[in-house]
Amino acid sequence: MALYKKLTFFFLAFFFFFSCLPFSLSSFNPKCEPAPPIIPVAVYPTDVDLIQFALNLEYMETDWFLFGANGRGLDSVAPELAMGGPPPIGARKAKLDPVTQRIIAEFGYQEVGHLRAIKSTVGGFPRPLIDLSSHNFAKIFDDAVGFHLNPPFDPYLNSINYLLASYVIPYVGLVGYVGTNPNINGFLSKRLLAGLLGVEAGQDAVIRSMLYEKAFEKVKPYNYTVAEFTVKISELRNKLAMCGMKDEGIIVPLELGAERRTTSNVLSADADSLSYSRTQAEILRVVYGTGDEHKPGGFLPNGGNGTIAKSFLKFPHHQ
Numbered sequence: 001m002a003l004y005k006k007l008t009f010f011f012l013a014f015f016f017f018f019s020c021l022p023f024s025l026s027s028f029n030p031k032c033e034p035a036p037p038i039i040p041v042a043v044y045p046t047d048v049d050l051i052q053f054a055l056n057l058e059y060m061e062t063d064w065f066l067f068g069a070n071g072r073g074l075d076s077v078a079p080e081l082a083m084g085g086p087p088p089i090g091a092r093k094a095k096l097d098p099v100t101q102r103i104i105a106e107f108g109y110q111e112v113g114h115l116r117a118i119k120s121t122v123g124g125f126p127r128p129l130i131d132l133s134s135h136n137f138a139k140i141f142d143d144a145v146g147f148h149l150n151p152p153f154d155p156y157l158n159s160i161n162y163l164l165a166s167y168v169i170p171y172v173g174l175v176g177y178v179g180t181n182p183n184i185n186g187f188l189s190k191r192l193l194a195g196l197l198g199v200e201a202g203q204d205a206v207i208r209s210m211l212y213e214k215a216f217e218k219v220k221p222y223n224y225t226v227a228e229f230t231v232k233i234s235e236l237r238n239k240l241a242m243c244g245m246k247d248e249g250i251i252v253p254l255e256l257g258a259e260r261r262t263t264s265n266v267l268s269a270d271a272d273s274l275s276y277s278r279t280q281a282e283i284l285r286v287v288y289g290t291g292d293e294h295k296p297g298g299f300l301p302n303g304g305n306g307t308i309a310k311s312f313l314k315f316p317h318h319q
């Protein structure tokens with residue numbers, strides 16, 4: 001009898017709950033808008049140049065990923081976003097396996113969105129001349145290992161080479177956004193920067209994870225593993241930026257691993273596992289490949305566009 005009463009109670013409670021559910025759902029009015037900003041300024045005038053600076057890297061990423069995946073770049077997807085800037089040098093379709101091709105195509109389209117979002121929030125400038133040639137990457141890889149690789153490194157040859165070459169790019173954008181963050185004030189600028197940083201970090205994480213799966217495989221025909229190449233590239237970036245250790249390969253000595261407990265390093269981060277940050281000058285030293293923000297070269301043979309990059313070129317001895 002006691003069991004019968006318990007069961008009756010259970011079924012009554014069950015039907016009562018579900019008969020009330022439609023009513024409670026329809027009367028619930030969820031809010032999806034965030035709280036109004038404490039300081040209601042969307043974009044501060046000082047935000048503009050800082051966020052626009054990122055366009056230099058976003059342009060580079062757009063054409064790098066779109067060409068690599070599809071053999072055609074920004075001009076084939078949203079030519080107006082290039083604002084009349086020249087097409088990139090030496091960009092072409094890479095020989096990618098189907099999964100890598102789809103991932104890289106997605107990244108390329110994401111970059112188009114980034115360009116649009118930046119321009120619609122803070123305005124923009126034309127695409128600078130960007131060197132995505134095999135020759136430029138071969139030089140970066142030679143500089144990384146410290147001698148002429150033979151044959152020269154070809155980023156477009158296969159998926160692993162393309163991913164290693166991709167290791168060079170979004171990471172610089174990611175640490176740049178972390179560096180810009182404290183200097184941004186407008187609520188819309190902050191929202192934009194966080195959104196860009198999130199996807200940039202995601203792209204870097206995917207590229208690094210794909211490389212990590214092959215960390216101990218040799219990159220043919222060279223005598224370096226995938227992990228060793230990442231370490232060499234990270235060391236080169238640290239050397240060029242000249243501001244200490246802010247860049248780590250996918251396998252590291254224990255003292256650089258998370259909590260000093262692992263040599264696995266799928267994500268590059270500091271002692272508290274926070275992303276490193278870089279200034280605009282550091283970023284230019286790296287992407288110019290010259291170690292000098294006043295001396296263009298590398299990916300941007302004529303230098304970056306926008307107020308910040310141009311200010312370094314204009315006053316080479318006073319910055």
Ligand SMILES: [Fe+2]
Nearest residue numbers: 058061111114
């Ligand atoms: Fe981006």
